Structures are given as structure tokens and as C-alpha cells.
Amino acid sequence: MDFTFTQEQQQFSDALRRWVDKDYTFDQRKKIVLSDSGTSDIAWTTLTELGMTALPIAEEQGGFNGSAIDMQVVMHEIGRGLVIEPYWSTMLGAQFLTLAGGHDELLEQVAAGALKLACALGEKQSRYDLFDIATTATAQGDGFVLNGTKTVVIHGAQAGMLIVSARSSGSRRDTAGIALFVLPATTPGVVLRDYRTIDCQRAADITFTDVALPASALLGASDAGWDILDAATDYGITLLCAEAVGVMESLNQATLEYLKTRQQFGVPIGKFQALQHRMADMFMHLEQARSMATLAAVKVTSTDPVERRRTVSAAKARICQAMKYVGQQAVQLHGGMGVTNELPAAHHFKRLSIIELTLGDTDHHLARFIAQPGFRQAA
Template identity: 65%
Template sequence: MDFNFKEEQLQFADALRRWIDKDYGFEVRKRVVHSATGVSDDAWNTLTELGMLALPVPEAQGGFDGSAVDMLVVMQELGRGLVVEPYFATVWGARFLALAGNQHRLLEDVAKGELKLACALGEKQSRHDLADIKTIAGINGEGYRIDGTKTVAIHGGQADALIVSARSAGAQRDANGISLFVVRTDTPGVTVRDYRTIDGLRAATVQFSHVAVPASALLSKLGGGCEMLDEAADYGTALLCAEALGVMDALFAATLEYMKTRKQFGTPIGSFQAVQHRMADMYIHLEQARSMAMLAAARMSCGDIEERRRVVSAAKVRIGHAAKFIGQQSVQLHGGMGVTDELPAAHHFKRLTTIEATLGDVDHHLERFIAQRGFGQHS
């Protein structure tokens, strides 16, 4: 497999990195995190101008029809810069719209930066099982009525519209009977409670009380949204793996620089053999994670559902282990400063910890990987 990026992909990455270095440094990020909304309109406008919102949108709706590999380059840079804008939430939501194939106007608005999305899929009892759904969708005249509560909707409070999973048939954990809808946040009956998460981003609890939506809000066939949900969740997981890679890149580089400047007994601690061994182990974890993140992105378009599931789960497991190891080692090598808000390393570790728990943690994806057909069989 060719792991070299195309010239266009490198240009996207370079433009994004230059903007982050110049206008979205650590101090700017801290001000955004502690602002009333937790996001920056200026940053969002810049991401739009750079073409980042149009990148994953199909060409027919004014986008660049970017692949998961194209998105890997972008997410890696956003991770490296610890960007807290609602980019991931929006492009993940746009994936649902693209898979639905009937939401052209909304996709055009996403490409133009005029529509922010969020995915309201998880519930209090569901943990990592997105098919564990108590939210109910019933037929209401020519449309539908949604009732239920969704939790930890990333950037749900900043979204103009939500991708919502609801059960229209079957038991609570059945794969069949899941329907997906796009719901405007200003729809009567929608209540959004916004809060800041430990990594500086925003999330929300969203309550739906007798929420009436038109028939056009249905993204999947009624009761037939499981396959779309599964594919979009894998896409979101691949993007998170790419972001984690960028975070680890930045954390490793910061730790390496600190090892060169921090002195003990008049000597840089990076000259000590024990420290060098730690840095070597961190580098091995980083490169293994890089390979798996790239493989997951490449396999998103392979057309083989089982292969996609297998590789995405393997990537989430490997990157989860790498994130924990690199994060813990970096904090220890920085000493007490490694856990203070004044040092970027602490924020890198918090973001890595949150990513590991988003869309399935290591244990969840290890079980999913083992459950794939053919695991453990020998020819």
C-alpha cells in the first residue's frame, strides 16, 4: 500500500498548519475554550475559507468529494493544534447526509460553512452500543414524532441541526427498527443543555419532547438505519484516529524538545539512557498508530463491510494503547508540570483520553474485532 500523500493533500495540511501556528496558538485556544460558547466564529470562517468544510462534501453539492484519506490529513493537523471548533461534529454529521442521498440542500450549506451539525446518537444506558436506543420515533400524520433523551452529543449546543437515532420498531437493542433523522435544533420540543467537557470541547444533553418532524427529515428507510449508522460510526472513528495521531505527534515533539532543554545535574535529561529508552518506546507506539490510522482511512472505501469493521476496530485499539502510553510517559517526563493547565502536554493528554472513550473504547473495539467472522480460524 502506498502511504505517500498526494500534493493536494499536503497543500491542505500545510495551509491548515500555517493558520493554526499563526492564529490558533495555545493561548488563543485557551481563550476560546473559556469563552461563553466555547468556539470561535473567526476560526470557523477561516476553516470555511480554506475549504475544509467543503472537503468531504460531494462535488454535486459544491464540495471536493474528499476521501477518508483526505480527511485524515485535515484531522491530523486539527489534532496537532488541539483545535476545539465543531469541525469533527459537522463533517461526521455530513457523512450521514451524504449516505442518505436525499439531503442536497443541507450538504450545500455545510460546504459553505452555513450549517453546523452534531450527532445525537448516544443515550444514558447505551455506553458504546449505538444500537441500544430508547428514543422513540412514531408516525405523526405525514411526518414523525420523536421522544427521548440523547447524551454527550459532541458540539450539540453549537449545532444548527442534529443527526438523531430513534427506534421505530423492535426491542431496545435490536439492530432492526433503527431510524435516522435530521432535526433542526430550533424545532419546538427540542431542549439542548450545553456543557464543557474535560478536554476543552463542548457537548450537550438533548431532550426530545413530542418533536414533530416532516417526512423529509428521515435519512434512512423507516426502521432500516442500522447499516448507515454502522458505516457512519466507522467513518467517525477513523477521523478520531487521525486526530489522535496529530495529538500524539505534537505531544511527542513537545516532550522531545523538553528532554533537550530540561537539565538535571547540569546535563539535559535527554542524554540519560533510561530517558532515551522511554522516548524510543514512545516513537514505536507513535509509528504503529500512524500506520493503523492510515490503514483505517484507506479501508473506508474498500467496499468490504467486514474488512472495514475489522480494520477500524483494530486501529482504534492500537491507537488507544498508543495514546495511553505516550500520554502517561509524556506527563511523567515533564514532571509535575505535565498535569498543569499552563502546559500544553496536559491538554494533549486530556484530548487523547477523551478520544479513547469516544465511539467505543479499547475494550469495546477489541470485542468487536474478535466478533468479526473468520477471527481465530486457521486454513
């Protein structure tokens, strides 16, 4: 099988890489991190002009109808440059809108870069079980009333619209009885607490108190949101896998350069065979992760949900293992400098650590993989 990117995909990659290398350097990124919003309107405008916000959107809504493989190309460069703009959260939100259907106007705004999205899915008791929902959506008249709290909503305070999961019926941990809504972040009753995460991104805890929503805010059918939630978050995991490969690639390169310049006993430490072996192991982990990220991008749109879940969880579990190994080895090979904020390596490691914990860690996805039908053959 040929895994070579097409000419158009390579052009997308090259354009984004040139922008990162020229206008989104590590020093410029630090200034953005320390700003009040933690993001850059200039950077977002550039992403829009490069066509990144329109890439996965259908042509009917002003997009390019890009595939998950096309998005893999973009997320790889996002990871390589440690870009902290709300791109992933917006693309994940756009996938919810696409799967639900009927929200063409919002998708047109996303494609044009005029709308940022955030997905309020997790709660303090749910951990990685996104079907564990205590937030309630109570039918009232022709609409709904939303009450509850969502935690660690990535770029929640930077978004114009929120995708929210809520319990419309059933018990707290049922997959049935889940409803999804899209609502403006400024809706009365919505309170956001914005903060910086350890990887210098932004997140928010969001409280919904008697938030009145019209029927048009509902995504899909009431009580039947789990299939959309499950499929959309698998798409988000696939994007994270691609980003992780970009982060590891950049970290490997930085570590190799450090070994070539750092001297001990009058020679670069990269001359020591033991360290060469460790770099070779890091490279093998990276290449295995790259293969799994590509497989996930191929299978994430499968019409067979079992195949999709199995492949995406296998990819996330393997890539999480690679992230841990590559990150820890890179920090150790850098010595004490590897954990200082002055060095990009520390920021790479922090981003990898957060990616592992986003939408399921290694153990969660191993368990999910095992739970899929067909894993255990009947005796």
C-alpha cells in the first residue's frame, strides 16, 4: 500500500510548515501563551487564509470536503509547531455538526474562520466515559432547560458556540437517553471559568444554570445522541494521534540536534553508542506511531462502528505508549535542561502528556479495544 501524500496534501503541509517556521516560532508562541486570551487572532486568520478551517467542511458549506487523511497532514504540522490555537476543538465541533446534519449556516461560518467551537463533554465523575452524564436537559415547552457542569473544556472560553452533551432520559451511565446541543457561549445562564493548562493551551469549566434552549439547538434526535458522540470523538482522537506524531517528530529532531552539539570528554555526546541506541529506539516508536495514526485516519470514517472503534482505540493506545517513551527519553537525553520552560523539549513533553489524557489514556483504549466484538473467540 502506498502511504505517500498526494501533491495537494504535500502542498498543504509545506504551506503550513513555512508559516510555523517563519511566523509561529517558539519565542512568538511564548508571547501568545502569556497574552490574556492565550490565543492569537493573527494566527487564526492565517490558518483561515491557508484553507485549514475549510478543509474538512463539505463543498456545499464553502469547504474543501477534505478527508481524515487530509486532516492528518494538517494536524501533523500543528503538532510539529506546538500551535496552541483552538483548531482541534473547532474541527471536533464541526464533526458533530456534520454528523448531526441541518446546521449548514454554522458550518459555513466555521469554514470562513468566523466561528470557533468547543465541545463540553467531560464531567468530574465521568473521566473517559463520556456516556457518564449528570448534566440534565429537561423538556420545557418547545425547547429544553439545561443544568449541570462540564469540566476541562478545551478552548471553551475562546469559542463562540459550544457543543454540549446532556442527559435527557435514563440513568446517569446509560448510552441511551443522551442529547447533544449547540448553543452560543454567551447564552444566559452559562458561566465559564477560563484557565491555562500545563501544556499552555486554554481550558474552561462551564456551569449551566437553567439555560433555556430552543428546539433548534438540538443536534440529531433527542435521547439518541450517543452514536454521534461516539463517532465524533473517535474523529477527534484520530486528529490527536496525527498531532502527536508531529510533536514526536519535532522532539526527536530537537533531541538529535542536542546530541550533536552537547559535548562531554571533548566529543559530542551523540558519539556515544548507548545514546545512539536510544535515539534509534525513539525513531522506531515514532514510525510505529505514524503508521497507526495513518491507519486510524483511514478507518475512522468506516461504516462499521466496531471496526472504527477497534482501530481508533488500537492507534491511541499504541501512540500513547510511543509518546511516553519518546517524551521521557528526550527529557533524559537533554539532561536538566529537558524540564525547563526555556527549552522547547519541555513543552513538547507537556503537550504529549496532555494528548495522552485527552479522550482516553492507554489503559482506557486497551480496555475499549478488548471489549469490541470478535476480540475473544468462542472456545
